[in-house]
Amino acid sequence: MANPKRILGRTEFVDLPELAWHQAEARVDSGAYHCAVHCINYHLDGTELVVRWPHGAESRHPSFRRATVKSSFGDLQERYLVHLELQVYGEVFIQEFSLSDRSRMRHPLLLGRTFLKRGFLVDVRRRNASAKYLSRLTTQPPDHL
Numbered sequence: 646m647a648n649p650k651r652i653l654g655r656t657e658f659v660d661l662p663e664l665a666w667h668q669a670e671a672r673v674d675s676g677a678y679h680c681a682v683h684c685i686n687y688h689l690d691g692t693e694l695v696v697r698w699p700h701g702a703e704s705r706h707p708s709f710r711r712a713t714v715k716s717s718f719g720d721l722q723e724r725y726l727v728h729l730e731l732q733v734y735g736e737v738f739i740q741e742f743s744l745s746d747r748s749r750m751r752h753p754l755l756l757g758r759t760f761l762k763r764g765f766l767v768d769v770r771r772r773n774a775s776a777k778y779l780s781r782l783t784t785q786p787p788d789h790l
C-alpha cells in the first residue's frame with residue numbers, strides 16, 4: 646500500500662540540522678516553485694559559496710548553482726541555490742533552496758512545490774501540523790497499574 650500523503654499547515658516549524666537552526670518558521674506556498682531561505686550574506690571563496698545565516702552560523706557549499714527566480718513581488722532575480730538538510734515530520738530531506746533576503750518577510754523560509762511534491766498536502770486551515778503530529782507520538786499515556 647502506498648504511503649499516505651502527509652499534511653502541512655500554512656506555516657510549519659522545521660529544522661535545518663546541518664546549520665543547527667531549529668524550529669525555523671516556514672511559510673508553505675504551493676504557488677512558489679522553489680524553496681527559499683533567508684541569509685544575511687554570501688560570497689564566493691574560490692570555488693565555494695560561503696553563506697552566513699541569521700542565527701550566527703556560517704556554511705560552505707562547494708556545490709551550488711545560479712538560477713533566474715521570480716520573486717514574491719514578480720521580479721526576475723539571479724539567485725544562488727544550495728542544497729540543505731530540511732527536517733519535517735522527523736524525516737530529513739536534502740532540499741534545494743534559493744538564497745534570498747527575506748528580512749521583510751514574516752517567515753525566514755518558504756517551502757515551495759519542489760518540496761511539496763515529495764508527498765505533502767497543504768491544509769491552509771492548519772498551522773504546524775507536523776510538529777503537532779510529532780508531539781502526539783512522543784506523548785505517552787499515563788501508567789495505570
